Amino acid sequence: MRRVITYGTFDLLHYGHINLLKRAKALGDYLIVALSTDEFNLKEKDKVCYFSYEKRKQLLEAIRYVDLVIPEENWEQKSSDVKEYHVDTFVIGDDWEGKFDFLKEYCDVVYLPRTPEISTTQIKEELNKKELNS
Numbered sequence: 001m002r003r004v005i006t007y008g009t010f011d012l013l014h015y016g017h018i019n020l021l022k023r024a025k026a027l028g029d030y031l032i033v034a035l036s037t038d039e040f041n042l043k044e045k046d047k048v049c050y051f052s053y054e055k056r057k058q059l060l061e062a063i064r065y066v067d068l069v070i071p072e073e074n075w076e077q078k079s080s081d082v083k084e085y086h087v088d089t090f091v092i093g094d095d096w097e098g099k100f101d102f103l104k105e106y107c108d109v110v111y112l113p114r115t116p117e118i119s120t121t122q123i124k125e126e127l128n129k130k131e132l133n134s
């Protein structure tokens with residue numbers, strides 16, 4: 001069984017996230033998503049999520065491509081995760097191109113093209129604009 005892992009915040013879940021998860025699952029048989037915790041988002045990624053970790057986890061677990069959701073609590077856990085979960089492939093969007101090549105020591109590393117013209121930030125900005133214009 002080929003095991004794949006990916007990491008992210010997945011706030012305001014959208015089709016760009018789904019496209020990533022679908023392609024990630026296609027690289028193996030079992031997909032683990034390491035989901036950034038609220039604390040990690042706040043302290044390390046400067047992200048304030050609309051949905052809490054529990055709600056974001058609930059949404060991800062409802063996706064047919066996702067087999068397991070674990071917490072992402074720090075930048076350093078990836079290599080131990082890969083070993084602990086016997087991961088064959090690490091995958092993430094190409095906005096991270098090259099950033100996780102150190103994992104090639106433990107598993108395949110794949111950067112997938114991002115889905116254009118959609119992001120959580122863009123959704124928030126457009127909602128704010130609509131509110132201002134209403």
Ligand code: C2G
Nearest residue numbers: 007008009010011016017020092093094114115118
């Ligand atoms: N993504 C995508 N296309 C988009 C938006 C996002 O393919 N239009 C991908 C990202 O490249 C990432 C995943 O969806 O692989 C989750 O995106 P984010 O929640 O923004 O994750 P990020 O903040 O990049 O967290 O340690 C790694 C980080 O936790 C990654």
